[in-house]
Amino acid sequence: MANVKLSIIYYSSTGTNYQMALWAKEKAEQSGAEVRLRKAKELAPEFAIEQNPAWKKHYDETQHVEEASSDDILWADALLFSAPSRFGTMPSQLKQFLDIQGGLWANGKTVNKVVSAMTSAQNPHGGQEATLLSLYTSMMHWGTIIVTPGYTDPVLFGAGGNPYGTSVTVDQNGNMQEDVEDAVKHQVARVLEVASKTLES
Amino acid sequence: MANVKLSIIYYSSTGTNYQMALWAKEKAEQSGAEVRLRKAKELAPEFAIEQNPAWKKHYDETQHVEEASSDDILWADALLFSAPSRFGTMPSQLKQFLDIQGGLWANGKTVNKVVSAMTSAQNPHGGQEATLLSLYTSMMHWGTIIVTPGYTDPVLFGAGGNPYGTSVTVDQNGNMQEDVEDAVKHQVARVLEVASKTLES
Amino acid sequence: MANVKLSIIYYSSTGTNYQMALWAKEKAEQSGAEVRLRKAKELAPEFAIEQNPAWKKHYDETQHVEEASSDDILWADALLFSAPSRFGTMPSQLKQFLDIQGGLWANGKTVNKVVSAMTSAQNPHGGQEATLLSLYTSMMHWGTIIVTPGYTDPVLFGAGGNPYGTSVTVDQNGNMQEDVEDAVKHQVARVLEVASKTLES
Amino acid sequence: MANVKLSIIYYSSTGTNYQMALWAKEKAEQSGAEVRLRKAKELAPEFAIEQNPAWKKHYDETQHVEEASSDDILWADALLFSAPSRFGTMPSQLKQFLDIQGGLWANGKTVNKVVSAMTSAQNPHGGQEATLLSLYTSMMHWGTIIVTPGYTDPVLFGAGGNPYGTSVTVDQNGNMQEDVEDAVKHQVARVLEVASKTLES
Numbered sequence: 001m002a003n004v005k006l007s008i009i010y011y012s013s014t015g016t017n018y019q020m021a022l023w024a025k026e027k028a029e030q031s032g033a034e035v036r037l038r039k040a041k042e043l044a045p046e047f048a049i050e051q052n053p054a055w056k057k058h059y060d061e062t063q064h065v066e067e068a069s070s071d072d073i074l075w076a077d078a079l080l081f082s083a084p085s086r087f088g089t090m091p092s093q094l095k096q097f098l099d100i101q102g103g104l105w106a107n108g109k110t111v112n113k114v115v116s117a118m119t120s121a122q123n124p125h126g127g128q129e130a131t132l133l134s135l136y137t138s139m140m141h142w143g144t145i146i147v148t149p150g151y152t153d154p155v156l157f158g159a160g161g162n163p164y165g166t167s168v169t170v171d172q173n174g175n176m177q178e179d180v181e182d183a184v185k186h187q188v189a190r191v192l193e194v195a196s197k198t199l200e201s
Numbered sequence: 202m203a204n205v206k207l208s209i210i211y212y213s214s215t216g217t218n219y220q221m222a223l224w225a226k227e228k229a230e231q232s233g234a235e236v237r238l239r240k241a242k243e244l245a246p247e248f249a250i251e252q253n254p255a256w257k258k259h260y261d262e263t264q265h266v267e268e269a270s271s272d273d274i275l276w277a278d279a280l281l282f283s284a285p286s287r288f289g290t291m292p293s294q295l296k297q298f299l300d301i302q303g304g305l306w307a308n309g310k311t312v313n314k315v316v317s318a319m320t321s322a323q324n325p326h327g328g329q330e331a332t333l334l335s336l337y338t339s340m341m342h343w344g345t346i347i348v349t350p351g352y353t354d355p356v357l358f359g360a361g362g363n364p365y366g367t368s369v370t371v372d373q374n375g376n377m378q379e380d381v382e383d384a385v386k387h388q389v390a391r392v393l394e395v396a397s398k399t400l401e402s
Numbered sequence: 403m404a405n406v407k408l409s410i411i412y413y414s415s416t417g418t419n420y421q422m423a424l425w426a427k428e429k430a431e432q433s434g435a436e437v438r439l440r441k442a443k444e445l446a447p448e449f450a451i452e453q454n455p456a457w458k459k460h461y462d463e464t465q466h467v468e469e470a471s472s473d474d475i476l477w478a479d480a481l482l483f484s485a486p487s488r489f490g491t492m493p494s495q496l497k498q499f500l501d502i503q504g505g506l507w508a509n510g511k512t513v514n515k516v517v518s519a520m521t522s523a524q525n526p527h528g529g530q531e532a533t534l535l536s537l538y539t540s541m542m543h544w545g546t547i548i549v550t551p552g553y554t555d556p557v558l559f560g561a562g563g564n565p566y567g568t569s570v571t572v573d574q575n576g577n578m579q580e581d582v583e584d585a586v587k588h589q590v591a592r593v594l595e596v597a598s599k600t601l602e603s
Numbered sequence: 604m605a606n607v608k609l610s611i612i613y614y615s616s617t618g619t620n621y622q623m624a625l626w627a628k629e630k631a632e633q634s635g636a637e638v639r640l641r642k643a644k645e646l647a648p649e650f651a652i653e654q655n656p657a658w659k660k661h662y663d664e665t666q667h668v669e670e671a672s673s674d675d676i677l678w679a680d681a682l683l684f685s686a687p688s689r690f691g692t693m694p695s696q697l698k699q700f701l702d703i704q705g706g707l708w709a710n711g712k713t714v715n716k717v718v719s720a721m722t723s724a725q726n727p728h729g730g731q732e733a734t735l736l737s738l739y740t741s742m743m744h745w746g747t748i749i750v751t752p753g754y755t756d757p758v759l760f761g762a763g764g765n766p767y768g769t770s771v772t773v774d775q776n777g778n779m780q781e782d783v784e785d786a787v788k789h790q791v792a793r794v795l796e797v798a799s800k801t802l803e804s
Contacts, residue, residue, distance in 0.1 A: 123362025143753020150746020161324025293699035344552020351545020525764025563726025
């Protein structure tokens with residue numbers, strides 16, 4: 001899988017999806033993939049961020065992470081998205097990033113990318129399935145190849161058994177309620193495996 | 202709410218959704234509603250049922266429950282569905298019951314029924330959201346009024362916080378993993394409340 | 403229906419959903435409802451808008467329309483959304499507006515609003531169903547009462563028969579390909595009728 | 604692509620999805636794939652079929668088509684489904700076929716099959732998107748690789764531009780309202796191309 005180029009594109013306000021993205025990056029690099037970790041541009045005004053200490057802290061701590069650009073899609077063989085649920089669909093920050101890729105899309109530059117996604121929510125059934133399904137709907141418009149975990153490894157059962165992608169419940173204090181690190185790593189390994197096959201001539 | 206007619210239509214192979222339906226019936230009757238409890242007709246052949254002792258037991262124990270018919274929809278002001286997830290959508294038994302209501306539908310007899318739904322799955326994220334959303338898609342074809350729990354009561358948080366409808370995780374032995382009785386009762390009370398309003402002239 | 407307060411909240415880049423919103427407003431006012439017409443705040447930078455003459459023109463022409471605020475939800479008995487499809491889900495502009503209503507949502511101020519939605523796309527099957535379904539998913543989180551057209555009037559068949567909400571195909575030049583004015587008016591009348599009932603004591 | 608094994612599994616009551624399946628078969632065989640064409644078992648009672656002359660005619664004319672079995676999934680590298688919309692989700696006949704594959708699923712025998720789907724409806728927006736999306740939800744449970752048309756070929760625009768799969772509107776007399784033959788053939792060619800890559804060692 002040394003030849004797979006993976007862009008991990010996430011949005012995180014208080015760090016959960018950033019952590020999931022980091023786990024994915026670690027595993028992907030261990031597997032020999034070339035990895036870009038990118039954050040979706042924040043849309044919230046500074047004063048809104050300031051009012052939420054956890055958000056402000058994470059916002060400051062991830063200033064060094066590059067913002068996602070069209071080139072991160074163009075360059076990649078595979079895309080892994082990670083973003084929290086906002087009322088059962090992806091947050092506007094990530095949606096905005098997708099929406100402005102009309103140029104790439106119109107020129108067929110999104111076709112055949114291998115795609116997978118992860119998410120989080122405050123309640124076990126608070127959009128952890130719906131958010132991923134909605135994101136894959138958009139990815140079907142892009143002509144991508146969608147690879148979800150299904151039930152391809154026993155590790156998934158311990159992580160809530162989400163066949164659409166790894167997801168985690170986060171409490172009011174931002175603490176993950178399940179240990180999903182291994183599920184994240186299995187998901188990214190699976191994505192790389194399929195992507196690697198699609199690259200072979 | 203004495204004037205609301207509620208049909209609870211469920212499918213259950215080993216008893217979970219039957220139990221949820223019973224809780225709903227109990228609460229609805231306490232609230233003064235007129236209630237019909239109906240099961241979707243079984244499609245599986247007898248030999249398949251025989252091979253699964255838990256299924257066979259439940260099948261035998263619910264022989265007295267009437268099968269759902271078109272008249273149960275026609276008669277009702279409100280419909281509450283309950284069925285397990287089968288690969289993220291409703292089981293064929295319940296789908297079959299919906300599919301054969303083309304006659305009612307074509308004559309506008311499904312319009313303005315107040316509808317809500319419940320489900321179960323073997324994994325926390327194994328279709329507990331997707332199954333309900335898919336069922337509501339069908340209900341939009343019927344011109345119904347869709348009333349889900351949202352986050353309208355604190356009891357919902359303890360039951361997994363599924364805004365689309367009460368759902369429960371069931372282990373391999375058929376044991377519910379969360380206590381959802383109060384969530385079921387809240388959901389049916391909410392349905393009756395809205396249905397009651399739509400009936401007032 | 404004189405007592406129904408309706409907020410029509412739309413996003414439009416080149417005018418289609420604005421036109422649909424205007425038709426809805428006209429019908430609702432004729433029916434005696436109190437109506438607010440509000441646009442979702444634009445997120446695109448000025449230079450992006452400048453590059454697209456049709457977008458620029460519409461942007462300038464609708465400067466007088468008030469931007470939607472939390473109060474427009476708080477005030478309303480019923481909400482009608484209208485926004486184009488962007489890869490099968492709502493545009494980030496509208497999603498952003500929903501996302502920032504966490505305060506209202508957490509205080510139960512979105513509960514029992516009657517909700518319906520409309521959309522548009524460049525292709526007949528380019529998200530005209532998926533976009534609406536995704537929006538209703540969010541509305542289930544809000545604890546709203548969802549009222550879609552279903553097949554409640556013959557006028558819907560001429561407009562493409564979208565049971566989830568009125569939708570229209572728009573060509574490259576921004577011309578609607580079907581006449582959906584009557585379908586829009588039927589949809590809003592239906593929403594007002596149901597909302598009116600929910601208001602009666 | 605000589606090495607790809609494709610199972611085309613359809614349900615059809617009056618012939619539309621059978622025709623789409625035949626077009627797919629023709630193209631796949633021309634491309635060198637090994638093809639099985641299979642129908643989902645009918646669930647309707649004979650008397651119901653007898654009452655609808657078009658249904659009865661098609662039922663009789665396709666007696667020679669083999670019914671789909673678990674082996675058709677086990678054997679295949681790629682699966683193409685085709686079935687009409689029934690209230691925005693797949694018909695119970697096809698759902699029943701999926702539901703009874705629990706044994707294959709539990710043993711990981713559905714994993715990494717390349718999957719795509721087609722549909723039809725009586726109205727342009729009468730479930731042509733929703734039905735496909737719902738089917739893909741189930742396929743995510745199976746751990747398959749989902750390949751939809753997206754906008755990968757200009758022929759798709761003439762066929763209604765459904766990025767989720769080819770779909771067609773059928774009038775009351777069973778006549779297709781758009782010419783989707785080329786879109787079907789593009790879709791199957793695309794599926795075979797991706798499947799072929801996943802097979803290379």
